[in-house]
Amino acid sequence: MVLDLTMSMAVLAIMGAIATIAGCIEDLESDVGSQSNPNSQVQLAPQMGLLHRIYNKAISGEPISNGFSAVIGGLVTNVLLNAKFFPLTAIVLGAFVAALIYGIFATTAYAGRVASQTRFKQPLYMDVMRYTTPSIIGHNFIVCFCLVSISYIQYAILGYPLSIPFLALIWGISVGAIGSSVGDVHYGGEREFQNREFGCGLNTALSGRIVRKAESGLRNSLDNVWFCAKFGGPATGIALGLTVFFSSWPTTIWGYTWTAMGVGVIILAVMTVMNRLVEINVKKSYGPYKEDKNEKEAAA
Amino acid sequence: MSDIKEISPENLAAFGIIGGLLGIYLSPLFPPYTSIFGALGAICAVIWGAEAVRRVAKYGLGTGVPSIGQIAMGMGIIAAMFGLAIMKSVTKDPRAIYAGPVLALVTASIIGFVIGWFAQNVIKMKIPVMVRCMTEIAASGALIIIGYSAAVAGNYDFMGSLILKVFDNGVILAVFWVGAMAMLHPFNACLGPDEKQKRLLYLAASTGAITMAVMGIAAIMTLGPMGVVTLVIGVILWLIFYKKFWDEVYKDAASVVGTGLIPKTEA
Helix, strand or coil, X not given: CCCCHHHHHHHHHHHHHHHHHHHHHHHHHHHHCCCCHHHHHHHHHHHHCCCXXXXXXXXXXXXXXXXXHHHXXXXXHHHHHHCCCCXXXXXXXXXXXXXXXXXHHHHHHHHHHHHCCHHHCXXXXXXXXXXXXXXXXXXXXXXXXXXXXXXXXXXXXXXXXXXXXXXXXXXXXXXXXXXXXXXXXXXXXXXXXXXXXXXXXXXXXXXXXXXXXXXXXXCCHHHHHHHHCCXXXXXXXXXXXXXXXXXXXXXXXXXXXXXXXXXXXXXXXXHHHHHHXXXXXXXXXXXXXXXXXXXXXXXX | CCCCCCCCHHHHHHHHHXXXXXXXXXXXXXXXXXXXXXXXXXXXXXXXXHHHHHHHHCCCCHHHHHHHHHHHHHHHHHHHHHHHHHHHHHCCCHHHHHHHHHHHHHHHHHHHHHHHHHHHHCCCCCCCCHHHHHHHHHHHHHHHHHHHHHHHHCCCCHHHHHHHHHHCCCHHHHHHHHHHHHHHHHHHHHCCCCCCHHHHHHHHHHHXXXXXXXXXXXXXXXXXXXXXXXXXXXXXXXXXHHHHHHHHHHHHCCCEECCCCCCCCCC
């Protein structure tokens, strides 16, 4: 399909918006089950004698698990489109099947990991399993719906010469990689170690010593989503949305020309400078890494 | 660990190779009804592969488990395509197609051996089982790819049906990624000091069965109603092994409680 400039910009804007939602929800989904980088601390806690009521969703790394759910969503959507379903119905059903399978893998990961920690006496809480898994499925449904929608737009409207499962897989890997590198730090660094000084860094003495108590009662995984929804999730969403927008914007305006390439290089340069400024600013504000008292004792 | 009786790697390898090849060779017998054997063979290979991943990843590869699954499929898919496609160009004999899966298995083993040798002797990872496990992982990866592809296409004829029914419509991506997940997830999910082989094998069968169900959905597009049969049998197998996995969890876990506070510990 050939689109004029206004329509192309509209399609790009929609894709950017959907990607923003997908990125945001993906990060929150990984926080519900403590996947990826915060997971190692949840896994370590019982070894340090700190039992907890936090979900341990070790399906695999985020890029792989999100690629997994997205490729299933894309595949089912493809099958349904082939059977002449309406696109929206097909995408919804595809995302639903993918989210259900993702939920199954989440339950086996939690049960399996806890059963492998018998010697530390970590109990398997079935209520945690019951109220957290539906939340994981729900979040993953939204992510998968967004990713398969983007793939469908690329396939049907923009005419990419690739199949929907292929595009969905690439998007799944991207959203997982961005969620893992942008948003997880917020959960792993600031939520699990909320009782430490901001920006103190995680030294070895603190390994596994995560916060297990909430404002009231014991902390559960849903509390973590509530916290991460304030910053980590939206930051991830903006990261993915901007990635989609800035990677397609030059070619939408100038076509596949050297001008577009030049604009891309300028965007990259500006981003690099901005990142460096933020880094310098952060280092100035929070100073050099201060040694912990425990660590000094341990060194001595 | 030694006091628990485990199935030996040799027996599991035999189970994976024989089961996998048998399933693949049975798949084109009465098309499309026998396509389901491809998926059943692939489940055997998944169980073998998951055990091989377990043995190599036990050396503290924690975060490397997913990477091992991915490299397995990467090696497997190259070998599978090479093995299935090469015979067509070597000889015009139509019977040559039967050599495809075995050739793929051998190619995968060679690729796995070379990569394992490099990891061991060039990168110096110092994992004693590295070479052997890499060979096993690659070989099972090739069988998984061919098995699930045969379940979707109805046979393992590369030019005749795999390209059309599995590669062109993107199903191969699902075979690749979901198959890798079926193989790497069991160890990743059971990782810990009290990990047990039996629980892991049940989980491997369960993830393999889910993959079979997904391939059943894909087969509805390529083979019609036969896909529904693959889907239903996949779901039934999944239910059986998922239940068995949970039985093991109930047996192995320190305690399974409906709800409750954190028990008191010394720390």
